Amino acid sequence: MNTRCSVTQDLLPLYEEELLQLKTQRFVEEHLQSCQECRQIAEQSQIPLPAEVIPGGASKKMMRNITLKLTTIQIFFVAIAFILAMSTTIMNDNSGFILTYAILG
Template sequence: MNKDCYIAKDLLPLNHEGLLHEETASWLKEHLASCDNCREYAKSTSEPIENAVIPSPIDNDKMFANIYLKLAVYQIIFVTISFFFALITSLLNNHLVFVLTYTIFGFVLYLFYKHFVMVTAITFLPSFIWSLVDSTQASLFALEMLLGAAFLALIHLVFALVGSLMALLLLKWLKEVRSV
């Protein structure tokens, strides 16, 4: 194989795409007519390669089922923790312990889900439901019970969102530090 053969092999892809000047294309055509090795090489490169289907060793349905199961377990755990925090708040006669617990809980939830809607659902709904269950005053009207439960759950949610914002700021700061 001489220097012209190396040049011809380098030019073949451009020739197949029609990107060579007329002079270069005619030189390549003359070379291919005179060189058996390059002609065979050009013939082998001009034929399309059959794409073989490679089966994946991973069962995607099974993999996603496992992921969904793990996420469901984590969600059950987080909702249980939220109910536990709501219970503690009512047992401590609404002491301000919930401020710290819900702030930390919102922080952890945001780090896990990275989504404010999930933080809202997991902190607001259990607190709201527990406030309705814990309502011991029978003289309250249904609307007053709902509004009271919503207000208490909203207060818990505010502190969870404060924790979520702190987590968001931490993630942004870490991203900025890594990019420097």
């Protein structure tokens, strides 16, 4: 890891909070555009990236991937909720039923 990377990664939390000076902010944004590794770290930290970082094609693909992931997770949770609801209904266990909805809710 080079110095620019470590500096950028140190600054990411401040960048996220928009606490950086304009010059420093520019430095981080420019580095994120040129460095895959730091961009990934920024993405993992849920930091909204400057729009120009992502080229149109890649952005669409990424959005599709995110949507796909979300759908998979949603199906997963619906399946779990369904299974839990079924099992609690079968067991006729009211406390379990309430607990299930408390967790999922």
